Amino acid sequence: MSMRSSGQDQHKTPSFWQRIHIDIPLLLGLLSLMTLGLFVVYSAGGQEFDIVIRQAIRLGIGLVVMLAIAQIPPLSYQKWAVPVFVAGILLLAAVLLFGHVGKGAQRWLDLGFMKFQPSEIMKLVVPMMIAWYISQYNLPAKLQHIFIAFVLVLIPTLLIAKQPDLGTSLLIASSGIFVIFLAGASWKLIGLCVGLASAFAPILWMFLMKDYQKQRVLTFLNPEQDPLGSGYHIIQSKIAIGSGGIHGKGWLQGTQSQLEFLPERHTDFIFAVFSEEFGLIGVTLLLTVYLAIVMRGLWIATNAQHAFTKLLAGSLTLTFFVYVFVNIGMVSGLLPVVGVPLPLVSYGGTSMVTLMAGFGIIMAIGTHRRFNA
Amino acid sequence: MIKNKRVIIRNHTAEANLFARRAFIALLGVFILSLILFNNIYELQVRSYEKYQTRSNSNRIKLLPVAPNRGLIYDRNGVLLAENKPVYSLEIIPEQVKDLEKTVKALSELLEISPENQRKFFKNLRRKRRFKPVELKSRLSEQQVALFSVNQHKFPGVVIDARLKRYYPFGDLTTHSLGYVARINRKDAQKLARENKTENYAATRDIGKLGLEKYYEDILHGTIGHQEVEINNQGRIIRTLDFTPPIPGKDLTLSLDIELQMVAKRAMQGKRGAVVALDPRTGEVLAMYSNPSYDGNLFVHGISSKNYKKLLNSKNLPLINRTVQGYPPASTIKPFIGLLGLDSKVITPETKIMDPGWYQLKGIEKKYRDWKKWGHGWVNLNKAIEQSCNIYFYDLAFKLGINRISDMMEKFGFGDYTGIDIHEESRGILPSVQWKRRRFNQPWYTGETVSIGIGQSFWSVTPLQLAQATSILVNKGEIKIPHLLKATTQSLPPIKQGNETMVEQAIHQEINYENKAPIKLTNDKYWDIILSAMHDTVQKPSATGHFAFKGTHYDAAGKTGSAQVASVAQDEKYDASKIKERKRDNAMFIAFAPYNNPEIVVAVAIENVAKGGGGTNAGPVARQIMDQYFGHRFDKKQKTK
Incomplete structure (x- = not known):
């Protein structure tokens, strides 16, 4: 469809959308997710307009942030990658030392006038930093550079895992690793890393994971062993999804969600509400939209003209998919429960704004290219 | 132009090709993972659909048993010998009351509720859901019911619950033939279980223990009804989905003549012994009285051990x-x-x-x-x-x-x-x-x-x-x-047809006894x-x-x-x-x-x-x-x- 308008044809005069640095296919994908999300939030949130309005305001802020960030020439991030990364690491350390404890984890830094979650920023800064570092050298990246890149990824990952925020540390780790992968790390090395990662798992289990996180994993392995306790979430979620069938029970008709059997309905488990009410048809549609966004993101990355922007856009896009995969995977019982929202559909603030900022960067990469070249 | 500080000779085409390959592989990975997700959802929503639909329904749908009304017992001339009388109890729905202590205090003053009842109430309160009524006082007198009804507007969240209890208007005159009902005890429950009747008694509290009440228990009891309701995760009833009315037990018409019975009692005053009057033409028992007798009503509400000992000794x-x-x-x-x-x-x-x-x-x-x-x-x-x-x-x-x-x-x-x-x-x-x-x-x-x-x-x-x-x-x-039962009458619950309520003719059945x-x-x-x-x-x-x-x-x-x-x-x-x-x-x-x-x-x-x-x-x-x-x-x- 309108893929061409975003910059394939460089000799055309830039369209209005190009001038304001908006990628239309991406925007359409995002907007359809947001719209869908509002409907599901209304259903999952006890059919109150308040919650829908609050979510709409957040989405609006997200769009504004995206638009604003899209105006920044992407190559300028190279200059800022190192200082912001260093600042981010310091802030993460500060969170561990002085952070605000919420829900048993230290994630927030109280700045007096606002609370601030440094790990969110790191979702953007880490791929930026790694992309900057690796793109200084020729691709494919050499082993010593990859090693240093790994270390750079590991530092924030561990700091965030220590908070503990397994979901975010997972997302940050993967954003860094995606850069390394896209930079052409050899398959041997990838095989080696997979080996190392599986060796790392027991260490993670014994030293880094908190009891509640271990419980989540145990519950994931066998939810039925404690159907009223920790297994309750996942059992109810699977019941919600399964009972949706092919056609779904209809909007506002999901008994699992409307009668409150499903926990965390409008946040992390919103996919279960969606699947219950819209069935396999809805799920297929939703997955298609997500895939379309991912394809568009990778398309923009592939067509970017600089290694840094390619790597950054590619990583951000793939990380977005990690959100989708981890969330749907956990809600449908494929993965253990880690706190990852369904992007742009789940009710909730910070991570959504970060995501939209990420799309702002991708859009900048997709639309600033002609002027940089 | 490339803005890198260091000047590196880059092969842009090679890099672009490398990236494109990797991006393609990544996209393949994304597709594979998406397929895994889709397959899992397909498994849940299509292959295991019925299982999860059943579980979803059993989550939300509860069958509430509704007890049938026990059949009434009449004498041969239609005089009521055993009826079901409402017994009132005062109940409080905790979540609808702002200040429980104050409400209980005010009610206690109004209706003279004993401190023991109040203590019991607060004890039970902790064990029940906030939206389920908790009993403050059972067996209210008519005056107490009236007194409360007048003042009800002052007590939101306080309700009177009426339950039917067996009542024998003639008291000791009929006990030896009618017997009585009382609370189902463990032995009764085991017997019901043996006879596969547990389900039919799910909402029933009392069972015939003696006499005709016991002998004709199956006829008198009736068939349980069900209210199918939708509940939420707390067990609160959201709405009624379906209602199957219970079928009341059959009414019994006895061959006993209560006036004859009264005469027997009067004639036996001060004597120990028994009178039996039969109609030889049919075997109908016209009177059957044993003196001294006792009041079966005592047993309906659970007889106190003091009273029971008195009777026993x-x-x-x-x-x-x-x-x-x-x-x-x-x-x-x-x-x-x-x-x-x-x-x-x-x-x-x-x-x-x-x-x-x-x-x-x-x-x-x-x-x-x-x-x-x-x-x-x-x-x-x-x-x-x-x-x-x-x-x-x-x-x-x-x-x-x-x-x-x-x-x-x-x-x-x-x-x-x-x-x-x-x-x-x-x-x-x-x-x-x-x-x-x-x-x-x-x-x-x-x-x-x-x-x-x-x-x-x-x-x-x-x-x-x-x-x-x-x-x-x-x-x-x-x-x-010889027999006491002359006929049974099945009264039927009214059937709603549109706006009209149809009352079906009761089915009257004379009992034929073989010689x-x-x-x-x-x-x-x-x-x-x-x-x-x-x-x-x-x-x-x-x-x-x-x-x-x-x-x-x-x-x-x-x-x-x-x-x-x-x-x-x-x-x-x-x-x-x-x-x-x-x-x-x-x-x-x-x-x-x-x-x-x-x-x-x-x-x-x-x-x-x-x-x-x-x-x-x-x-x-x-x-x-x-x-x-x-x-x-x-x-x-x-x-x-």
């Missing part, structure tokens, strides 16, 4: 249903022995024997006494019955022998259940060689047969058996099984000979039963009996006034009327009478029953003539 044993407990029949057995004598040709109506006042077996010292010290002189069968001559029946019984007696008496139903529709019946004892062997492991001694002829010794006969045997006698051998094989005699006129002798017993001025039925406007017949409870030593004179109350004679009476076409048979047993025998003590009770039964019927007929 009472010297007069009110808990025992004497209508189905065994007594020595005494001389009331004589017509039956006489009938056997005729039928087995041992005697003829003309056979006479000499009664000098005692009877002796050859070669045995022991003298069997007549009740009249100087004897009756020459007596034939008619006179022997009319005068209740012992010597005649000693002799007759001896001549008949125990086997012939027990064979015939068995046919009259002695020693076995009559088959009446209550479970409390006892079999009594029909003396026989086999019985004695079984009971004492001893042979039968010929001498023992002598006392059997006058209804003493091992004999034990219930008033019901006596009434039944008399019915068989007046029916000339035809056997109707047993009749008793055949060698000659049918023997019946008339015995019945005529019983007629004389009541109608002849000098006869033993005349006192009781003097001047009735209906034509009655009957037989008296006085049973020795304690044995009197040889030649010792029996004087009731000198004997301990519990060792005094029992008075028995059987009667029927009208003589020519009997409609009612009455059997009366009275324990330990102070003076006189069956004729003077039990006879008047039988007469009062019959007076009530016939009422002014014959008078009216005479007037219309």
